[in-house]
Amino acid sequence: MLSLNALIAASLGYALLLFSIAFWAERRARAGRVGWLRSPFVYTLSISVYCTGWTFYGAVGSAARNGFEFVTIYLGPTLVFIGWWWLLRKLLRVGRAQHITSIADLISSRYGKSTTLAVLVTLLAVIGSTPYIALQLQSITLSFSVFESGGNANLTAFWVAAGLAVFTILFGTRNVDANERHHGVVTAIAVEAVVKLLALLSVGVFVVWGIAGGPAEIFAKAPPEMLRGDRIFSARWVSLTMLSAMAVITLPRMFQVIVVENSDEKHLATASWAFPGYLLLMSLFVLPIAIAGNALLPEGSNPDLYVLTLPISQGQDNLALFAFLGGFSSATSMVIIAAIALSTMVSNHIIMPLWLRFSPPRPETSGDVRTILLRSRRLSIAGILLLGYLYFRLTGGSGALASIGLIAFSGMAQIIPSLIGGLFWRGATRTGALLGLLAGFALWAYTLFLPSFEGAFILSQAAIENGPLGLAFLTPNALFGLTGYDPLVHSLFWSMTFNISLFILGSIFSTPRPLERIQSSQFVDVFRLDKATGSYLVSRSATSEDLFTLAQRILGTDPAQRLFSEMARQQGKASGLPDATDELVQTLERELAGSVGAASAHAMVSQIAGGGTVSVGELMKIADETAQIMEYSHQLENQSHRLERTAQELRAANAQLTEMGAQKDAFLSQVSHELRTPMTSIRSFSEILREEDNIELPEAKRFLGIIQEESERLTRLLDEILDLSHLESGRGQLLLEPICLQDAIEKSLTTTSALLEEAGLEVRKTLPENPVIALASFDRLAQVFINLISNAVKYGRGRPPTLEITLEISGEDAIITVADNGPGIAAADRKKVFEKFTRLSEANLAGSAGLGLPISREIMRNLNGDLTLLTSRHGAVFQVRVPLA
Amino acid sequence: MSRTDLALSASRKRKLRDGAKLLPVIGAFLFLSPIITVFTGPLSLFGLPLIFIYVFGVWLGLVLAARAMARRLESR
Secondary structure, eight states, X not given: OOOHHHHHHHHHHHHHHHHHHHXXXXXXXXXXOOGGGGSHHHHHHHHGGGSOXXXXXXXXXXXXXXXXXXXXXXXXXXXXXXXXXXXXXXXXXXXXXXXXXXXXXXXXXXXXXXHHHHHHHHHHHHHHHHHHHHHHHHHHHHHHHXXXXXXXXXXXXXXXXXXXXXXXXXXXXXOOOTTOOOHHHHHHHHHHHHHHHHHHHHHHHIIIXXXXXXXXXXXXXXXXXXXXXXXXXXXXXXXXXXXXXXXXXXXXXXXXXXXXXXXXXXXXXXXXXXXXXXXXXXXXXXXXXXXXXXXXXXXXXXXXXXXXXXXXXXXXXXXXHHHHHHHHHHHHHHHHHHHHHHHHHHIIIIIHHHHHHHSOOOOOOHHHHHHHHHHHHHHHHHXXXXXXXXXXXXXXXXXXXXXXXXXXXXXXXXXXXXXXXXXXXXXXXHHHHHHHHHHHHHHHIIIIIGGGGTTSBSBOHHHHHHOGGGOGGGOTTSGGGOOSSOHHHHHHHHHHHHHHHHHHHHHHTSOOOHHHHHHHHHHHTGGGBOTTTSBBOHHHHOOHHHHHHHHHHHHOHHHHHHHHHHHHHHTTOSSSXXXXXXXXXXXXXXXXXXXXXXXXXXXXXXXXXXXXXXXXXHHHHHHHHHHHHHHHHHHHXXXXXXXXXXXXXXXXXXXXXXXXXXXXXXXXXXXXXXXHHHHHHHHHXXXXXXXXXXXXXXXXXXXXXXXXXXXXXXHHHHHHHHHHHHHHHTOSXXXXXXXXXXXXXXXXXXXXXXXXXXXXXXXXXXXXXSOOEEEEOHHHHHHHHHHHHHHHHHHOOOSSOEEEEEEEEETTEEEEEEEEOSXXXXXXXXXXXXXXXXXXXXXXXXXXXXXXXXXXXXXHHHTTOEEEEEOOSXXXXXXXXXXXO | OOHHHHHHHHHHHHHHHHHHHHHHHHHXXXXXXXXXXXXXXXXXXXXXXXXXXXXXXXXXXXXXXXXXXXXXXXXX
């Protein structure tokens, strides 16, 4: 029997060996001589960190209890690896292209670099892994206890945890590389992988050919029910295989070795068959060892330790020590890698964001951040191992720990829908991933994780057995009345059902942000990356949706809409967006180039398709800035349009003013001419009267009569000019009142009766019998009629001269027509009738300044009516329109 | 290289990829369908139970097939 001291010495020696190997590999790698350190076989061996202490010892235990079931834990990863062309290849490529550092980083990055998702996945990874780490500590203490039953398990666990923390910190946080590769650790893990495989094979060979006389003899001892068909193929068999297939990707340590530590994608091709081969060898002797243990060891022996106890029972101390080291290797390698993976997540997604937010703002150099990052990694590693140790202390090697491996598997498997969906489905969104993950984890915790504490944590024993508050349909192991299934199958069914449904529904009913959309194409179309240039083949990977968003941002909504519907029409589509053809991309690029320049346009269009070196944030900034510039230039353009319009208006106004000035000049010259005529008469006659002494009285009286007449004319003319300017300016508001139109007409006829008689004009009136009441000013209206009548008297010389006056009602207006039978007004003169100082022909009466009609029209307009000249065959026909009261 | 050769090599390459994708499907069918119950009878071969030979035989077959395909895919 080995002594405890020898055992401790062997462990320490082995640990020392690992330290030296790691140290040596690290130095070699730093010197640039990586050589076989980066061979595909080292990569494959490092993946064997999948086989932990739980599988090294536990597989035999599981086989002893459940027969062939143990093999499912290896079959799942086998299927995933031989199917590398489906999933792993893409996962690796994405991990490389996006510089992914952990599973949390992958999920976060895919869904628009969401911090929420990163924190969520990190927390769940810690929750799932802590018991798992505790399980490894337990397997090591258990294996010690085989040799020294009186040993202090807690103390052993503590020193193991402390030693692992030192190793992990030493070799796991040497540098903060962008690629997060740890050559020293990976090499040590590869050595451990060889040790544990050889240890298990040695024990197996010894059992089959050393203890028994060959496999036939061993299997003859197997209890018949161990290999019965119904115990092999069942829902649990299928579930466990699928569970392990999912876990081999999502477990933090597996993601670390497969994706993050991978130095060359080609290594995966080798691992695709070599790792399944490794697993095959690891499980080949599990069943024989279990059968032999059951047959040879005394009743009540712990099947989980058959690997150790069988050699000991046969007195094979060296083999037992080798087996012990194999188990030790399995457990330590798992803890080391898990601690590195988890510390990366915790420090990147929880500690650093918090530190950046709460640290006082000061100019940071990159060195400072590096130091902080390293320190936070180291603290995280120590913290995670402490957590594992405390968990081990608190649950104290209870039987509950044995099932924790599968519980951790199904917890981390909840990430699978978001992961697979993210890699293959463009439409997967952050909302969908968040909902799916939350639902999956909640149901996993409720149906599997919390019940595993057997009433010690949150859920009481009663609640586990009968449902919380006695609600039977909420019983954790028979949710919604689903009974008769293995708890693991039951939990997996419900958690995955809700996870997948909510993931899909959430994705369909939410709209991804631009960053999410860009990341989704970076992930889904990762193989369209052009190897030579590092840029994406735009035409096939860009969706017209993304291009449309970009176009909208830069060109504006309406022009983008026009451009895209035009393209869709050209492609023969009645509605919707056009297909993202080469032509569309080129057209868009050209359009954009007009706004932002060709280089930027190309960069943007390529970027939308994914890839490139411009960060998405920068791109959005460019787009925003461009939009702003566009906005400014648009405003400028508007302004210059406005200016142009104003200038035009000013020019028109100027022309009008010039014309008005000319009119005024004409008016003034006309006025002065009109005024000069009477003034000349007055002056000349008054001169005659003053200078001629011997003028006879009757002659003098005649002259004085002329002077008086001319003065009156002058006064009248000035009155008229004043009146017109008064009316035109609109200052003289006329007082409107109901008046009788017949009266106004009669009054004007009476006033002009002398004139009419003198001219011998015959007046014919056609007036209604009932008084027509209009809203007007009596005197002013009479003035208009007098003007028209005198006008007829002056010009309307028919034979015999007649004047017709009619009054009618038309709608809400009264129409008065004043018509003479004179020569009429020539078509060319019609317009001039209402102009000031216009004399239509020479056949006028001397002394008329011609202001009568313009004044009359102004009066009518001021009375809300009008005065117009009608076209007629005979004579001049004026029409007065005035609103009725 | 003539056109036929190019077409042939493209077709071979595609078939190889199809094979690489088909392999896990075959594996899943052999391990995860009721076909496995056909081999759980009390028969044994060279002292080994039939199920033992079936599981490890299929497993080994998958490993060898994956190896053959990986080598060819890698060489391209």
